[in-house]
Amino acid sequence: MSRIRMLGPKEQLQSCLGCVxxxxxxxxxxxxxxxxxxxxxxxxxxxxxxxxxxxVVEDVDTALELLGVTPDPPKGAEALPLTKAALIAGRSRRxxxxxxxxxxxxxxxxxxxxxxRPFFSAFRKIGDSGLDLHGxxxxxxxxxxxxxxxxxRMRAALRQALGDGFxxxxxxxxxxxxxxxxxxxxxxxxxxxxxxxxxxxxxxxxPGQFEEEGxxxxxxxxxxxxxxxxxxLAALERERTRIARExxxxxxxxxxxxxxHLATVEAMEKAVVTPRAFVLEGWVPKAxxxxxxxxxGLCCGPGFEIETVSSEExxxxxxxxxxxxxxLFRPFEAITRMMPLPKYGTVDPTPFVxxxxxxxxxxxxxxxxxxxxLAAVSLVLxxxxxxxxxxxxxxxxxxxxxxxxxxxxxxxxxxxxxLGHRLGLHPLIFNREEAFFPFLGLAIALGLVHIVVGLLVGxxxxxxxxxxRAIGKGMAAVMVVLIALALMAAFELLPERFFTPLVxxxxxxxxxLIIGEGVLAPIEFVSTLGNVLSYxxxxxxxxxxxxxxxxxxxxxxxxxSVVVGILFALVFHLINFVLGVFSPTIHVLRLHYVxxxxxxxxxxxxxxxxxxxxxxxxxxxxERSE
Amino acid sequence: MELEMVFLYLSxxxxxxxxxxxxxxxxxxxxxxxxxxxxEKPELTVTVVLLIAIPETLAILGFVIAVLILxxxxx
Numbered sequence: 001m002s003r004i005r006m007l008g009p010k011e012q013l014q015s016c017l018g019c020v021x022x023x024x025x026x027x028x029x030x031x032x033x034x035x036x037x038x039x040x041x042x043x044x045x046x047x048x049x050x051x052x053x054x055x056v057v058e059d060v061d062t063a064l065e066l067l068g069v070t071p072d073p074p075k076g077a078e079a080l081p082l083t084k085a086a087l088i089a090g091r092s093r094r095x096x097x098x099x100x101x102x103x104x105x106x107x108x109x110x111x112x113x114x115x116x117r118p119f120f121s122a123f124r125k126i127g128d129s130g131l132d133l134h135g136x137x138x139x140x141x142x143x144x145x146x147x148x149x150x151x152x153r154m155r156a157a158l159r160q161a162l163g164d165g166f167x168x169x170x171x172x173x174x175x176x177x178x179x180x181x182x183x184x185x186x187x188x189x190x191x192x193x194x195x196x197x198x199x200x201x202x203x204x205x206x207p208g209q210f211e212e213e214g215x216x217x218x219x220x221x222x223x224x225x226x227x228x229x230x231x232x233l234a235a236l237e238r239e240r241t242r243i244a245r246e247x248x249x250x251x252x253x254x255x256x257x258x259x260x261h262l263a264t265v266e267a268m269e270k271a272v273v274t275p276r277a278f279v280l281e282g283w284v285p286k287a288x289x290x291x292x293x294x295x296x297g298l299c300c301g302p303g304f305e306i307e308t309v310s311s312e313e314x315x316x317x318x319x320x321x322x323x324x325x326x327x328l329f330r331p332f333e334a335i336t337r338m339m340p341l342p343k344y345g346t347v348d349p350t351p352f353v354x355x356x357x358x359x360x361x362x363x364x365x366x367x368x369x370x371x372x373x374l375a376a377v378s379l380v381l382x383x384x385x386x387x388x389x390x391x392x393x394x395x396x397x398x399x400x401x402x403x404x405x406x407x408x409x410x411x412x413x414x415x416x417x418x419l420g421h422r423l424g425l426h427p428l429i430f431n432r433e434e435a436f437f438p439f440l441g442l443a444i445a446l447g448l449v450h451i452v453v454g455l456l457v458g459x460x461x462x463x464x465x466x467x468x469r470a471i472g473k474g475m476a477a478v479m480v481v482l483i484a485l486a487l488m489a490a491f492e493l494l495p496e497r498f499f500t501p502l503v504x505x506x507x508x509x510x511x512x513l514i515i516g517e518g519v520l521a522p523i524e525f526v527s528t529l530g531n532v533l534s535y536x537x538x539x540x541x542x543x544x545x546x547x548x549x550x551x552x553x554x555x556x557x558x559x560x561s562v563v564v565g566i567l568f569a570l571v572f573h574l575i576n577f578v579l580g581v582f583s584p585t586i587h588v589l590r591l592h593y594v595x596x597x598x599x600x601x602x603x604x605x606x607x608x609x610x611x612x613x614x615x616x617x618x619x620x621x622x623e624r625s626e
Numbered sequence: 627m628e629l630e631m632v633f634l635y636l637s638x639x640x641x642x643x644x645x646x647x648x649x650x651x652x653x654x655x656x657x658x659x660x661x662x663x664x665x666e667k668p669e670l671t672v673t674v675v676l677l678i679a680i681p682e683t684l685a686i687l688g689f690v691i692a693v694l695i696l697x698x699x700x701x
Contacts, residue, residue, distance in 0.1 A: 338672040436693050533687070540686040543693070589672075590679045 001319050001344065001608075002289050003309040005031070006280040008300060013040070013271055013278040017264050017611075019299035024612030025292050026282035027320050028270045037272040037279055046265070052082065053262045059089035060255045066096035067244045072252065079257040089254055092247055096240070103236050110229045113222045115204055116140070120219050136167075137189035139196065140204040141180040143170070151178065154199060161195055162188050259614035267611055281309065283320050283608065319344035321605035329354035331396035339593060341605035347461050349592075349601060356450060356596070357588055358397070362404020363446070364542040364584035366432065367549065368425075369416035370577050371405030378402055416573055417549025432546045439539045447535025448484050450591070451528060452477045454599030461600055472516020473599075475509055476525055480532065482506045531595040537587050545583070548576040634699040638692040645688030652681035 004026070008016050020026050031037065042050065064070060080088075143150050151170055158166050167183040184192045196203055271278045284292055293306050321341045323333045325348070332354040342348055365371060378398030385391035413427035414420050421431075430438045455477035462470035482502055489499035513521045552572035556565040660674040 436697055440690065440693075534683060536690045537683065537686045540689045544689075586675060586679050587682075590676055593672075593676055594680070 001283050001322070002286050003311075003314055003319075004282060004284055004289070005307050005309050006282075006296070006304070007307075008278055008304040010273055010276055010278050012300060012303065013268065013273075014264070016278075016280075016296075016300045016304060017267050017271075019296055020267075020280070020282075021260065021264060021611055021613060022299065023292055023295055025288055025610050026284050027609055028267055028280060028282040028611050029318075030270050031272050031279055031281040036274055038274075040268055040271045040273050040278070042269070050262075050265050052086065053258060053265060056082065056086045056089050056254070056258050057262055059086070059093040060251055060258060063089060063092040063096050064248075064251055064255060066093075066100055067240065067248060067251070069244050069248055070252065072249070079261075080254060082258070082261075085254045085258055088247070088250065089258075092243065092251060096243065099236055099240055099243075103233065106229055106233050106236070110226070110233075112205065113226050113229075116219075116222060117226070120223065135186060136183045137186050137192070139182040139184075139192065141182055141196065142173075142202045142204060143178040143180060151180070154201065157195060157199065158182075158192070161191055166192070256614045263611065263614065282611070284610075285322055285324075285608075319606075320608035322608045323348055323350060325350045325354075331393040331400075332357060334390055334393035334397065335589070335592070338589075339597065339601070340603035341607060343602045343605045346602040346605075347457055347600055349457075349597060352453065352457070352596070353592055354400075357592060358400035358404045360446065360538060360588040360591065361401040361584045362406075362408045363442070364538055364588065365401070365405040365545060365580050366408035366412045366542060367414045367416065367546070367580070368406050368409035368420065369414075369573075370549075370580050371402045371409050373577055374398055374405060374581060375402035412546075414546060414549070417546055417553050419549075419553055432543060433550060436539070436543065439542065440536060443535050443538035443542075444532060446538060447532040447591075447595070448480065450535070450596055451532050451599065452480055454596045455480070455528070458600030468516050470516075472513055472518075472521060475513045475516055476521070476528060479506055479509050479513060479525065480528060482509065483529070528599075531598070534595055535591060537591070541583050541587050545576065545580045548579070549573065552576060631699075634695065638695045638699075641695055642685070642688045642692040645684040649681045649685040652684075653678055656681070 006016070006020075020028070030039075151168070155168055158168060162184060165185055165188060168180060170178050170180040173179045182192065182196075193203075271280050273279070289308075296306060297304065321344050323336060323341070325333060329351050333350050335353050335357060336342075336348065336350045362371070365374070375398075378395045378401075381391060381395035381398065385395055409415065409420075410425075411427070411429045412432050413425045414432065415423065415425055418433060421427075432439055455473055459470045459474035459477065462473060482505055485494060486499055486502035486506065488494045489496055489502060510522070513525065517524065552569045555569040555572060556562065559565040559568065656677050660678060663670050664674055
């Protein structure tokens with residue numbers, strides 16, 4: 001990143017900011033104030049204007065959210081005057097809010113009536129029994145099973161509280177519960193309500209317009225209303241669609257232009273000025289700086305100058321970060337971005353993730369059938385996603401993972417579990433159903449490589465600053481390798497005579513580790529060894545996955561009918577596929593974030609957010625600026 | 627001989643069962659806290675998934691030990 005300073009005549013500030021926005025590559029920051037450089041500040045009129053612009057932004061954002069669509073703004077259209085934009089945005093917002101309010105009301109009404117529906121016939125029978133409902137408050141109640149006993153208990157409690165001044169009628173409903181109607185004088189309604197609440201009896205509240213009516217009439221009206229509501233809701237939806245069709249693109253254009261305008265006004269607050277000149281400062285990726293200087297020089301005209309601020313004037317903590325990787329690894333930036341970004345000047349782990357993530361995933365899933373299914377799903381996602389979106393990255397990561405899953409499927413000889421073996425596919429390295437130890441060994445060996453790579457990357461990164469700690473970190477990597485070799489010698493995987501020299505070398509390396517990293521280094525070293533063991537999960541999750549697939553295949557013969565068996569097997573394979581994608585993803589992510597990143601990663605970098613047009617924000621959010 | 631096999635299988639079952647219960651207990655505590663955190667800060671999704679996955683190490687290592695017991699014992 002380069003820090004640049006832009007200077008120009010004060011009256012050109014607004015037009016130059018427009019140029020900066022058009023170029024869209026500079027993240028503006030507030031320059032340091034000095035005696036001669038003062039913040040521009042806003043006049044009362046400008047502050048008022050800013051408030052108006054913010055109101056329009058709020059109106060148009062709300063309107064578009066209520067419309068539920070984000071149409072593309074028309075290209076090359078003229079920006080509307082602010083007053084006209086405010087009028088359209090405000091009117092649309094009010095209209096859409098009213099529609100949403102009506103919709104909410106209708107949906108609440110439908111939900112209430114639907115709560116009553118299972119009890120319609122029961123309440124109608126009660127209602128037809130000649131109860132006089134004038135001057136009384138009616139409660140519609142529902143009792144779960146064992147209604148008789150509950151009814152007696154409630155009748156007794158009501159008699160004790162209200163004397164004989166109530167009427168309680170009940171009918172069993174179609175759903176097996178009891179519908180009850182409690183009528184009490186209006187004066188006693190509060191007492192009855194309290195009693196019902198204490199007894200935990202569910203009371204159905206009537207929608208407002210049905211109160212003050214008899215039971216039969218209420219039920220009849222509710223039934224009619226239930227038939228009318230879908231049409232009413234559909235009419236509201238039609239109206240919303242009409243507004244979206246007629247005004248959607250216009251609103252999207254207003255949103256883009258007003259937000260651009262707002263960004264320019266807010267950017268003015270970042271300028272410092274002398275009586276005649278303005279100064280702006282910002283961050284720009286080094287690779288694009290020459291082109292940017294040329295374009296801004298042409299756009300801003302004479303009197304405009306750009307200079308690079310010396311790196312001695314700023315510290316790395318304040319510099320925004322852009323991840324820059326070759327095309328092959330770029331999708332894996334999505335995985336790095338899920339963590340806080342690395343600090344400026346530290347290591348971007350994306351290339352390592354790009355190599356190890358799909359490989360570990362493939363080793364765990366390791367099945368030609370599941371790998372092919374994943375490839376198909378990823379391919380569909382890739383076709384349906386837009387360039388430079390997270391979904392596109394996910395689909396490309398999925399394709400890489402599926403490739404490794406198919407490769408390891410061939411090596412294990414697995415096609416939907418042991419179906420491959422039955423079809424004549426032979427394992428080229430080992431059969432995961434039986435070879436637990438070789439698989440465990442492979443998992444631990446991979447962990448060893450991964451952790452040693454992490455430690456070495458950390459040591460190399462540190463070497464520029466703290467050389468002593470870098471040597472300590474490097475020594476930890478050496479010790480991990482030495483211990484692994486010593487264990488191999490102990491288990492006779494290497495000649496036994498190597499054991500003693502390896503142990504002695506490890507013991508000699510220990511003081512170097514302590515000198516380099518401090519007295520707590522041995523504890524951290526033990527934790528590093530624990531990190532290596534954590535890679536055993538590759539074997540555990542992989543074995544679980546293949547065993548599930550084997551169980552699915554055995555279902556074919558486990559049921560009387562072959563067809564039923566095959567159906568069960570297919571469903572089980574589908575479940576295993578979902579688990580087989582989800583579980584390795586989580587565990588391999590964890591191995592990266594916790595075990596691997598922990599060895600060198602320095603989080604805390606700020607995202608690079610250039611000052612650019614609102615309409616390009618989405619597609620450019622993942623753009624590489626170099 | 628049969629009694630030996632009983633103990634072998636029992637040991638393997640305990641080796642995977644007890645850590646699995648411990649994992650379940652840990653996740654039962656993390657889960658609600660994670661759901662509450664996500665309700666307020668959806669951007670914590672990755673951290674939450676990792677936090678939930680961390681106790682699974684117990685069950686996974688238990689599983690590995692159980693396999694080792696069974697393999698060593700010839701089960």
